[in-house]
Amino acid sequence: MIKIRLSDGSHRDFPKGITGWEIAKTLSTSLAKEAVAIRIGEELWDLTRPIEADSDIEVIKRASDVGLDILRHDAAHVFAEAVKELYPETQITIGPSIQDGFFYDLFRKESFTPEDLTRIEERMHDIVNRDEIVTREVWSREKAIAFFKDLGEFFKAEIIEDLPGTDEITLYRQGKFIDLCRGPHLPSTGKLGHAFKLMKLAGAYWRGDSKNQMLQRVYGTAWSSEKDLQAYLTRLEEAEKRDHRRLGKEMDLFHMQEEAIGSVFWHPKGWTLYRILENYIRDKITAEGYVEVRTPQLLDRSLWEASGHWGKFGENMFIVKDEDKTLALKPMSCPCHILIFRQGIKSYRDLPIRMAEFGSCIRNEPSGALQGLTRVRSMVQDDAHIFCREDQIEEETRKFCVLLLNVYKELGFDELTVKFSDRPEVRAGDDATWDKAEAHLEAGARASGLSYTLNPGEGAFYGPKLEFVLKDAIGRDWQCGTLQLDFVLPERLDATYIGEDGKKYRPAMLHRAIFGSLERFIAIFIEHHGGKFPLWAAPVQAVVATVTQEGDAYAQKVYDTLKAAGLRAEIDLRNESIKYKIRELSLQKTPYILVVGKKEALEGTVALRKLGGEAQEVLALHAVIDKLTNEAIPPHKRPNLDENK
RNA sequence: GCCGGAUUAGCUCAGCUGGUAGAGCAACUGAUUUGUAAUCAGUAGGUCGCGAGUUCGAAUCUUGCAUCCGGCACCA
DSSP states (O other): OEEEEETTSOEEEEOTTEEHHHHHHHHOHHHHHHEEEEEETTEEEOTTSEEOSOEEEEEEETTSHHHHHHHHHHHHHHHHHHHHHHOTTOEEOOOOEETTEEEEEEEOSSOOOHHHHHHHHHHHHHHHHHTOBEEEEEEEHHHHHHHHHHHTOHHHHHHHHHOOSOSEEEEEEETTEEEEOOOOOOSBGGGGOSOEEEEEEEEEEGGGOTTSOEEEEEEEEEOSSHHHHHHHHHHHHHHHHTOHHHHHHHTTOEEOOGGGTTOOEEOHHHHHHHHHHHHHHHHHHHHTTOEEOOOOSEEEHHHHHHHTHHHHHGGGSOEEEETTEEEEEOSOSHHHHHHHHTSSOOBGGGOOEEEEEEEEEEOOOOGGGOBTTTBOSEEEEEEEEEEEOGGGHHHHHHHHHHHHHHHHHHTTOOOEEEEEEOOOSSOSSOHHHHHHHHHHHHHHHHHTTOOOEEETTOSBTTBOEEEEEEEOTTSOEEEEEEEEEESHHHHHTTOOEEOTTSOEEOOEEEEEEEEEEHHHHHHHHHHHHTTOOOGGGOSSOEEEEESSGGGHHHHHHHHHHHHHTTOOEEEEOOSSOHHHHHHHHHHTTOSEEEEEOHHHHHHTEEEEEETTOSSEEEEEHHHHHHHHHHHTSOGGGSOOHHHHO
């Protein structure tokens, strides 16, 4: 007999060699049904693997995070089995579980078509129905390598060859299919169920390296129940409805076209939104002691060579020839800000200097990277560089973090994660400089009280960075803000200040942005709100709509009053039914519709209808103005009741 | 840049195996003067992304290019 301690703390004795599944069955039949694996100590085991010694175990249920992960991995195996049955000439490579599902990378001369995916998916359902027993086998490394080479699975053989350490590897067999895998897996393919779907076909490089062979990647989604699968598909549809490219067109905010790929044509409403957000952030940084500058867009090659950008990003810069000169469109503003800093002599008393610019930057992004407003070639950064003494780094870092958190919160983003990215392989500056920079930035991050995760090797070429990732209304992560500590550029471009002792010193430079690029941030802002902007940011805040032409004169008066109160209003006098106008204006996501007819004209009132609201409110005109102007105050100009105490 | 898919009226889309283009909405004109998410009727609108080829004949087949979409790689 062996002693098993369960996750609720209770102990039970079981015969040696009992399996996790058998234990689950003794606990309850429903638990056994839900079980997909067990956790034994730190390891995850198959349900059918015999337990030989005293252990702590926990039954993993299919709907749990770990359970789903296992389920999705099983889906990947069933997928691979289906592929090998239908297209035996295919080599299978890796097939991990990922968020919401799994993928599998395949190598085959012919391309898979969407029709092939349908066929494969059908076969997957067959395999689940066959309920093939899944067994775990332990092989020697040599045997496994030889086996896969013999099968013609050269990618698999290469994976095994590169596995570190152990001489033994595990394989899982189901039906005629056998795959390398650490496991655990479900006891049989039937346990997977049918809540999966193949989603898309894509290309992916072998081992993630663009120098390698391109493989065919198939993405699938898999869930513990049909209901969860449906919920997921519904979530995708909802995400599609708030896609900024779609809303940009529907709400007439902007467009893009072939003649200017990667650049935006802002329409009046979109540009209004743009200016609102730009002015908002301008107000915020001005209050924090930033000064704003504007620097050139076309700069000589020699500057970019000196800064190091030419060497690292030369290929991604647009070059302009002028007689015997070579100029580049600026891809970023930092060298320019150093050039301003260098004008005149700076004293230690002048620091910190927080120099901001809404810098128009142009980068030749790879064509395949372009994506709506989120990845463009022509963008504006809410960029600023803080020149400071070494002993000011911590405080400046802390201040920036506070500002950034406040901005995100005011704009409706409540959840934030932070990543600390340290030195990349290809970098400028010596190791001692990097040691110092990383230590300072970490201290600053700690001083701000933020918790962060390490993102190794992802720093900029001139310094380590903090990356701020916000979560939108439907749970997607977006990296927007950044704070980068740089000792390298001030050195390369020779920025100095005079210290207390009259000697020259190098300032430290903090590169920082809250939005990142205005274009990208606006895309996120649109998607986060699904086009239903808070009143202060809505390009059109209110539309006066008449019931009949009898109301025209009064409607005009209401409209004039709104405009005089500084509201962004429009008027709809068209000869259409009020039903029609409301429908159209609602689809345009107009925050407020002010319906006026004969009755309102007589009484000097307005029937106020809020977007998304069922009921309307009949108010006196002045009351409507009060209500709207009050609601339209931007968050940073709103009196903060907590602080007024 | 790489892999796959798409590109038809202002928008959303239909057009099977090749016989030379269609709907809804929008626009325009007229009627209607309407009370909270589509009033009715009529009119007009397209070298089917661009170029080449096959064919008696190409939106449809082949091919090159461009852009977009989904990934991969990249992201100062």
